[in-house]
Amino acid sequence: MRESLETDYLVIGTGAAGMAFTDTLLSHSDATVTLVDRRHTPGGHWIDAYPFVHLHQPSAFYGVSSVPLGRGAVNQTGINAGFHEAAGADELCAYYAQVMNQHFLPTGRVRHHPCSDYSVGSDGRHLITSRLTGDVQEVRVQRKLVDTGYLEGRIPATSPPPFEVAEGVRCVPAGDIVRVAERPDRYVIIGTGKTALDTCVWLLSQGVSASAIQWIRPREGWWLNRRFNQPGEGLPEFFAGIGLQFKAMAQATSVDDVFARLEADGFFLRVDTTVVPTMSRGAMVSEAELALLRQIGDVVRHGHVRRIERDRIVFDGHSIPTSPRTLHVHCAAVGLARPVPRPIFEADRVTLQPLFWSFACYPAALLGVVEATIADTDEKNRLCPPIRYWDEPRDYLSSYLALLAHERARAAYPEVNAWAKGTRLNPLSDLGVHRGHPLVTQTWGELKQYGGAAAANLVSLLR
Template sequence: MGSEVQELEADYAIIGSGAMGMAFADILVEESDKTMIIVDSFAKPGGHWNIAYPFVQLHQPASFYGVSSKELSSGRIEKGGLNDGLGELSSGQEVLAYFDDVMRHQFLPSGRVQYFPMCDYRGDGRFICKVTGQHYKITVKEKTVDCTFLKTTVPANHTPNFTVEDGVRFMPLNDLPKVSEAPGGYVVIGAGKTGIDACLWLLENRVDPDKITWIVNREAWMLNRKNTQMTPEFFFETIGTQARMVESIVASTSIEDMFDRLEDSGYFVRIHKDVRPTMFHGATVSEREIEELGKIKNVVRMGHVTNISPTQITLKQGSIATTPDTVHIDCSACAIIDRGKRAIFQDDVITPQTIRPYQPVFSAAAIAHIELNYDSLEDKNRLCGLVPLPNDDTDFLFFTSAALMNQYQWSQDKDLQKWMAGNRLDGSSTLLQKIPPSDREKWAVVNRIRSNAPLAVGKLKQYQAGLCHSRDRG
């Protein structure tokens, strides 16, 4: 079975049907007559959502997630809970059902999309079906779109970088809802958004905060979810925070002072006020979530875990006691593996990556639109400057300056501006379109951004140069 290679042909081969692959394909379906073949290793579209932990949710409003042509959310404001008063956050199950619906009822009926799930892509247009063993070879007439470059690591497929001895109750976050008998306590290993989700789930299920130990190797700067709401009633939180962000950068006298000002302005938040953050992943939290997390007092700051035995957790800077009856929850996976930098447009390959902060699906949609409407590689890469994914706090410098420079490039192109204003994934442009010409207060906020953004880029470049010089000397 599958010994002969089956030949296929399409304009585009899209490798990966995760969120970015789906958002890219959606633009090709809606804005062109191109044919495409989508190859993916999972049984259903949605990428890492297929193996995410059962209680996972979007961390930002569902209203600007998914593909451009179909709304994910119902536009509801949540009432009660830790996201009270803010735009709804779709569950992982809702996201998966949404992508499946888009594939079955939009992409495939177009007659221009062939979908090959459960397949391993081997490169050079070749892939193998894991179920049948059939080998395939795609003749790609235009471009291969590699949507696996920003492959997400989740707890279910993560191998810890520390040892776990026999007799330890240890599990990935996915297995936490399977606990059938109450343990003596819980240890959450990981300081990122996954660790936060684990702690919040335990608290939501009425676990005594004193029975939770949280191993936090690095404190993180995070974003207040209230400032990510793309509806008119949140204008002064969302757009106002952007204005305060660029003003804080311009007024700062050092990198440390910049972070202080960004926190004072409401752009950044942190969970523990007594610890200086050194990490920035762009995670969002609500104010009520921060209050809830503050109930956990057993926070361990001794660096990374190196070994767990039934009676002791060894860390790089010390050790703490544990028990055989304690459940240890692995939340140490890094969401995005750093695979270096790669130009988004290269000859016959497109590698979708983020070109706007915190918005990978909008980035993929915009990249697809630019692919269809611009000719030269130079123009395409100029309009799609890479916004590098952050890890350390100082990555904010590179991340933000790249984003502001992209925004400037887009502002010089009227056709692209018009497309963005009409694309539902671009929440900020949509929000700006709704400002009445007579609303002087709101236009004053917009003008604060316009006047300070170039100055902010200059200040960030200055800090970047100093930082690179210090690293070179080090």
């Protein structure tokens, strides 16, 4: 006979989105919550991340709203000296364990089921199965199931390469390069995204010669300049970056022109200025990191790798030589998933998805506030239409347009609006501290001058 339990909300997944949503749901309601995850501890993909990974954003803007992450420190050494701390995987896993054990569970309204799988029985009932004991519990959900995995992507650490690897070829995911026992003659980095950038920067920072690295880049990407995304004393420049975006969006004649203008302002960066990027996913790099990356001269642009043999790497219609003493580093997982958006709020379900251009945890936490404070499902969906994760340059513009629309609509809901303006997950929540700063004053003028034109021109550019 199945053991049963009852809960208001059943949250599937204890990664960043599920934890951020649960935090605000708890603080804005009296709901009971049961959290289920196949992993042994909260933290989601951070548990599987490569050991040298760090947030690409400051710690100050990440995590759950009610528990600060980090100490607000500025890096004194390293490639990102002068910028605010960005937590690594170990710190993030410890942070989420602390949130669960010291903030969620002590409320008496939260149950946590790690090492467990969620399923729906043949009778339509919610089931939790322990991976350790096989015990099955039936869960009676009084309000809603919260699905945090609809957009779950794949990472190299837990996904096989998206290409064939012949026997005898040395090919490892990014995280395994820290455990290499036999020094390779050279490294081949396969991938275009943030994992590939991090891997190249780490190797170069460890003294690996740029001439020993070959970088296979199927696409070129636009990257946010870390300098324009800092808290504390960096917030006036963060705000100035918003003014630069409004001006570019108001004056540009095409999507590419928006990026060209913002590159001229230093807001967007690219590794190779001779190649037009076809990717824009919102990750950050610093100008110091960029200088390191530009040292790598052996860049291959033949599209996606299809197969690695002992003596060659095969693309569609092309191949390049390799060797058994080369270490091929797989950084080419799909990453962020981009299925067709579905309504976030339904009668018996919440499906977490992005809402607008923003750091990841802020919109997930905002959805918890909306769920707790607005009763009507249609109205919640009107306020929070989902978008797909950004991938191409035009996605940046459409997601920014969604941000402008959301902020206008949100003004009708005082409780939601007050939370959004006050949470530390919103980078601009502390802007009032810098009210008299010349950059802030100047930027307010630019927003008034270009705001309306930017919104109208975005609609035109996206047609």
